[in-house]
């Protein structure tokens with residue numbers, strides 16, 4: 038049976054160990070002697086079969102030991118081959134991180150010690166109570182509360198990672214995860230210490246290159262939101278008197294992201310090196326993808342381009358009465374400052390407020406999903422950060438899409454392959470299914486397409502048989 042490995046964790050990984058040759062031939066021998074299984078599935082007491090079974094067991098044991106030994110030595114060999122590349126990668130990543138790496142390490146230790154101290158204090162308090170130490174505390178820093186606190190103290194990267202891994206992944210499949218974690222990590226949204234308004238003003242002056250009051254009539258010093266990466270202030274434009282929001286990149290955030298993500302990348306590389314099983318889940322590939330998209334998020338020129346492309350899609354598809362994204366004011370936007378139309382509405386998850394705005398909240402949700410799905414097909418990029426805080430029902434009943442920092446792209450080639458894949462499921466054409474998956478990049482390169490197709494057929498047949 039061929040081994041078919043999927044890449045990047047995009048699709049489940051199928052792994053079928055090959056029956057060792059020796060054992061396979063022993064099994065054939067036993068069958069040719071007279072078969073070692075009765076029709077009822079029990080082993081026969083036939084002495085010939087007993088002998089065959091004994092031989093088979095011997096073969097299996099020796100070949101298993103040999104296979105383990107083979108596997109160990111081939112792992113060792115590939116580890117030795119990969120070692121120079123790993124070291125080179127560590128050195129290069131450390132050089133590109135520079136002194137900010139050491140600084141972040143110190144901050145990380147500080148965060149760890151801080152939250153650890155809080156946990157210790159809580160434990161010592163609860164030891165005096167008659168009910169004893171609550172189960173929450175017994176998990177140490179892995180308990181939902183302290184883990185969330187640790188993520189928050191570690192700053193932007195970890196808050197963002199907390200949002201991506203917990204709020205989006207866990208919250209999208211809440212039944213799979215303990216509710217305490219789901220509830221706790223939902224608090225990761227839009228909660229980060231605010232940057233003082235004077236610092237925000239200094240950034241605006243530096244970025245816009247002219248006096249702030251020549252552009253804005255006023256800026257509200259109290260932020261609307263202080264999120265992990267940016268701080269958002271309400272404002273009014275001079276002249277047009279349009280209500281806007283100013284999204285300002287928090288100072289030093291890019292350095293923090295680079296240092297943290299490089300550290301996480303090195304950790305993933307080392308983990309994969311020490312345990313190659315992690316490479317099947319494409320740990321390093323996933324970390325690289327996250328690093329790339331998070332670093333794109335700190336360039337608001339890119340976000341402005343993404344918003345404009347989404348607005349063009351809405352126009353082209355005649356969807357402007359159903360949905361919108363904030364208009365960008367390019368003359369007062371830069372890489373670190375994004376001035377955009379202020380939307381007024383409520384997050385789509387706020388059912389009470391939604392019900393007061395529209396008679397059928399379900400329709401609003403369906404519209405949001407349809408518009409979003411349409412953008413997968415018809416827009417150059419699609420919103421890839423669709424969480425509760427980023428989808429709003431506006432006062433006029435339209436759906437407002439916010440925060441285009443993280444977007445995805447599906448190439449026409451991938452779409453074509455996806456169509457073939459979906460059709461092949463219906464027609465049960467496993468060779469087309471295999472080549473579509475290979476085309477989509479779901480497998481390792483140099484895969485035997487025919488063997489892969491056979492594996493797929495077996496898997497799908499067993500699924501069908503179990504239904």
Ligand SMILES: Nc1ncnc2c1ncn2[C@@H]1O[C@H](COP(=O)(O)OP(=O)(O)OP(=O)(O)O)[C@@H](O)[C@H]1O
Nearest residue numbers: 227262264265266267269282363378379380426440
């Ligand atoms: N155009 C807008 N109109 C009104 N409010 C806005 C607008 N843009 C952003 N906000 C407010 O600011 C918050 C944070 O904005 P945004 O999500 O763009 O920042 P972010 O740093 O990417 O946040 P996160 O890290 O949570 O993804 C939003 O949840 C919303 O409350």
